Amino acid sequence: MLNTIVATATTPSLTKPVRVLVIEGQALFGKALCQVLASDSDIEVVGDSDCVANAPLRRLRPDLIVLDLDGHNQEFSEAMRTCRELAPQAKVCVLSTHVQPEVMQRCLSAGADGYVVKDILPAELMRAVKSVASGHPYVDPRVAGGVLKRRSNGFGRTAQNELSVRETEIIRLIARGMSNKEISAQLHLSEKTVKNHISRIFAKLNITARTQAAVHAIKTGLA
Amino acid sequence: MDSYVVEPQSLFIPYLSDVLAGAELRVVRVAPTLDVDDIRASRPEALFVDTDFLDVDPADAVSAMRAALPRAFICAYTDRQGARADRLRFAGANCVLSKRSGPGEITDALLAARKRGSFTDPRCD
Numbered sequence: 001m002l003n004t005i006v007a008t009a010t011t012p013s014l015t016k017p018v019r020v021l022v023i024e025g026q027a028l029f030g031k032a033l034c035q036v037l038a039s040d041s042d043i044e045v046v047g048d049s050d051c052v053a054n055a056p057l058r059r060l061r062p063d064l065i066v067l068d069l070d071g072h073n074q075e076f077s078e079a080m081r082t083c084r085e086l087a088p089q090a091k092v093c094v095l096s097t098h099v100q101p102e103v104m105q106r107c108l109s110a111g112a113d114g115y116v117v118k119d120i121l122p123a124e125l126m127r128a129v130k131s132v133a134s135g136h137p138y139v140d141p142r143v144a145g146g147v148l149k150r151r152s153n154g155f156g157r158t159a160q161n162e163l164s165v166r167e168t169e170i171i172r173l174i175a176r177g178m179s180n181k182e183i184s185a186q187l188h189l190s191e192k193t194v195k196n197h198i199s200r201i202f203a204k205l206n207i208t209a210r211t212q213a214a215v216h217a218i219k220t221g222l223a
Numbered sequence: 224m225d226s227y228v229v230e231p232q233s234l235f236i237p238y239l240s241d242v243l244a245g246a247e248l249r250v251v252r253v254a255p256t257l258d259v260d261d262i263r264a265s266r267p268e269a270l271f272v273d274t275d276f277l278d279v280d281p282a283d284a285v286s287a288m289r290a291a292l293p294r295a296f297i298c299a300y301t302d303r304q305g306a307r308a309d310r311l312r313f314a315g316a317n318c319v320l321s322k323r324s325g326p327g328e329i330t331d332a333l334l335a336a337r338k339r340g341s342f343t344d345p346r347c348d
Binding site for chain 1: 231232233234235237238239242255275276279280302322323324325326328329
C-alpha cells in the first residue's frame with residue numbers, strides 16, 4: 001500500500017485534454033468544481049451528476065471520474081464497482097471531507113486511484129486530477145502524512161487510542177442518537193457494560209460528551 | 224447585506240459568492256473555520272456557515288454566532304440528512320439550507336427567509 005501513498009510534486013504533461021466527469025452530491029459545489037476544472041485547457045469536463053446511479057458513464061466514456069465520497073446513497077464500494085463496470089477505462093479520484101487516514105485507506109482498498117480533501121486549493125486540484133489521469137496515484141499530503149505517522153507508531157499493531165470493534169459499533173449507535181438503554185437492547189448487552197464501553201471510548205478519544213462522540217463518528221466516516 | 228462566510232472549501236467560494244449575490248448577500252469576508260471573535264469584530268449583517276466542517280457541535284456554533292451578533296441573519300448550510308434543523312433554528316439560525324439544493328433553490332430560499340424571517344429545507348429536518 002505504501003507505494004500508493006504519494007502526492008506528486010510535479011504536474012504530468014498530457015498529450016490531449018483529460019475527459020473528466022464530476023459526480024458530486026452537493027449541487028453548488030459540483031457546479032463550482034466544473035467551473036474550476038474547465039478553466040484548465042488540459043481538462044475537458046464532459047458532464048456532471050449528483051450520484052453514480054444518474055451518471056451516464058457508458059455514454060460519456062470519461063478518462064477520469066471525480067467522485068464525491070459523502071454524497072451518494074449507496075455504499076462507496078458499490079459506487080466504485082458501478083464506475084469500474086460502466087467505465088472500466090476511467091481512473092477515479094475521490095473527493096472527501098475526511099482527513100482521517102482510515103477513510104482514505106477504505107477508498108483506495110475499494111479501488112480509487114486518488115484521494116483529495118474538499119478544502120484543496122484549485123491549483124492543487126488540477127495537479128491531482130492530471131496526476132491520477134496519467135496513471136500516478138495521488139493522495140492529499142495531509143492524509144498521507146497521517147498514514148506515515150501511524151506506521152511509525154507501529155504498523156499492524158492496534159494503537160492505544162484506536163477503538164475496538166465493539167466500541168466502533170457503540171459509537172455508531174451514539175451517532176444515531178440512541179440512548180444507553182437502546183444500545184444495550186440492540187447489542188444484547190447490559191446497560192452497565194454499555195456504560196463501561198462508552199467510558200473507554202471517551203478516554204480513548206479524549207472527549208467528555210456524547211455529542212463529541214457523534215461528531216467524531218461522522219467526521220471519521222463511522223456513521 | 225454584507226455577509227461573512229464560514230467555509231473551508233476554498234475552490235467553492237467564487238461560485239458561492241455569485242449565488243449569494245443573487246439573494247442580495249454580498250460576501251465581504253470568508254473564513255475557513257469558525258472564529259467568533261473575528262465575526263464579532265467584522266460585524267456583518269449576515270452569516271453563512273457550512274456546518275459540516277465545524278470542530279464543534281453545529282447548534283453550539285450557531286448559538287455562539289447568535290450571541291455575538293444578535294441581529295444578524297444566520298444561514299446554516301448542511302449536507303447531513305437529519306441535521307436536526309430544529310436544534311439549529313432553536314440556536315438562532317434564520318435559514319437552514321441543504322447542500323442538495325441547486326443555485327436557484329438556494330437563492331429562492333434565502334430570499335424567502337429574509338422576507339418571512341425563516342426558512343428550513345425539509346431535507347434537513
